[in-house]
Amino acid sequence: MLTMTDVIREGHPTLRKVADPLILPLTDDEKKLAYDMLEFLKNSQDAETAEKYDLRPGVGIAAPQLNVSKRMIAVHVPSDLPDETEPQFSDILINPKIISHSVKQTCLSEGEGCLSVDREVEGYVPRNKRIRIEYVDTEGNRQSRRLKDFPAIVVQHEIDHLNGIMFFDRIDPDNPMALPKDLEVLGYEED
Template sequence: MITMENIIREGHPTLREVAKEVSLPLSEEDVQLGKDMLEFLINSQDPVKAEELQLRGGVGLAAPQLDISKRIIAVHVPSDDPEKPEPQLSAVMYNPKIASHSVQDACLGEGEGCLSVDREVPGYVVRHARVTVTYTDATGQQQKIRLKNYQAIVVQHEIDHLNGVMFYDHIDAENPYALKDGVLVLE
C-alpha cells in the first residue's frame, strides 16, 4: 500500500526527469502499480482512512512521484454532486498524451497543490481549459477521453510530472496572479 512516505518531495532528481514509456503489453507489475496508485487516491479522499494512514488528500498521482520513472498516472476526481456519489473521473492512464487542446486557457482560483510539494505556492497555474487525451488502460486497450475544466487541469498536472515539470514552473515569478484576457478562472 502506498503511503505519504513513498512519495518523493520537490528537490528529488526523479521529479525533473522525463519518464520512460511503459512497455506494451503491460506487465503485471505495471498494472499493480496503477491499482496501488488509484487506491492511494481513493484512501486519501476518505476522511477516516486518510487520518488513520496520515495521507494528504490528492486527486492525481504520477509514477515519478514514487521515484518510478515510468509514464503512468492515476486520477480520481470526486463528484461535486451529492446526488451522484460516483467520481467524475477515475482512471489509471499508461503512456498518456495530450492529442489536442483548446485555445481557451483556464486556472484554479485557489491555485494548485501537489503531494510532492510540502509548501503553499501562491499564483495562477494557467493550463488548457479542454484537452483530448489518449492513453492505454490497464487491460491494454487504447482510450481517448475529452476533459474540460477541473478534470482537464488535474490530468495536465499529472502529465507534467511525466515530463519533469512541476506546477509552479507555470507561475509567473514576477506577477503570480497576472492573467491574460480570456483565461477562465475556476472556483
C-alpha cells in the same frame, strides 16, 4: 498500500526527469503499481482512511512521484454534485498524450498544490480549459477522452510530472497573480 512516505518530494532528481514510455503488456509489478496508485487516491479521499494513515487528499498521482520514472498516472476526480456518487473521471492512464486542446485557458482560483511539494505556493497556474487525451488502460485497451475544467487541469498537472515539470514552473515569476486575458478562473472544490 502506498502512504505519504512513498511519495518523493521537491528536490528529488526523479521529479525533473522525462519519464520513459511503458512497453505493453505491463509487467505484474507495473500493474500492481497502477492499482496501488488509484487505491492511494481513493484512500486519501476517504476521511477515515486518510486520518488513520495521515494521507493528504489527492485527485491525481504520477509514477515519478513514487520514484518510478515511467509514463503512468492515476486520476480520481470525485463528483462536484452533493448527491452524485459516480466520480467525474477515474482511471489509470498508461502513456497518456494530449492530442488536442482548446486555445482558451483556465486556472484554479486557489492555485494548485502537489503531493510532492510541502509548502504553499501562491499564484495562478494557467492550463488549457479543454483537452483531448489518448492513453492505454491497464487492460491494454486504447482509450480516448475529452475532458474540461477540473478533470482537464488534473490530467495536465499529472502529464507535467511525466515531463519533469512542476506546477510552479507555470506561474508567472514576476506577477504570480497576473491573469492572462481570456482566462477563466475556476472555483477550487477543496474546502
